Amino acid sequence: MIKMFTTQLTGLFKRIYDKQEFEIEDGARLLAQAAIGQGNIYIKGYGEMEAVTAEALFGAEPLPSAKRYDGSTELTEADRVLVVSRFSTDEEAVKLGKRLADEGVPFVAVSGLVEGEENLVDFADVHLDTKVIKGMLPGDEIGERVSFPSSMAALYLYFALGFVIREMLEEYEE
DSSP states (O other): OHHHHHHHHHHHHHHHHHHHHHHHHHHHHHHHHHHHTTOOEEEEEOGGGHHHHHHHHHSSSOOTTEEEOOTTOOOOTTOEEEEEEEETTOHHHHHHHHHHHHHTOOEEEEEEOOOOSSOGGGTOSEEEEOOOSSOSEEOSSTTOEEOOOHHHHHHHHHHHHHHHHHHHHHHHHO
């Protein structure tokens, strides 16, 4: 089971990169604008996606200009937001996305893309798809799927964004 999971994860990360290389760069560029300017990169993770917030703030290599977003945060035009949720239809994430769009605050969303009436994709400046919308491995029951590594996929995308943001900041400082 571990070998199958590892194979599936490797394939997932490759698909994410192969299909979204340019979107990752666009998202990083958008977020880097805050770090280069006078703004902050605010991060709001929902549920298990708080792992991205924790990594950005407390990991071995914190993201430059990163701060935790909460409802009392007052954003400026120089700020950018990274919204991370399991699914693109997450009610709370969509509500925040709508508010950010209405206020003209640019943001990047990371979530598993699913169809729905209200969707983060409709409001985000850049949406990155974790490509995790169901379990990756067959379960014991017929038709059952298990192993849902949405936070691992989100962390992969976070690190990809971070690499590009840091490259951009280094070029800007030269």
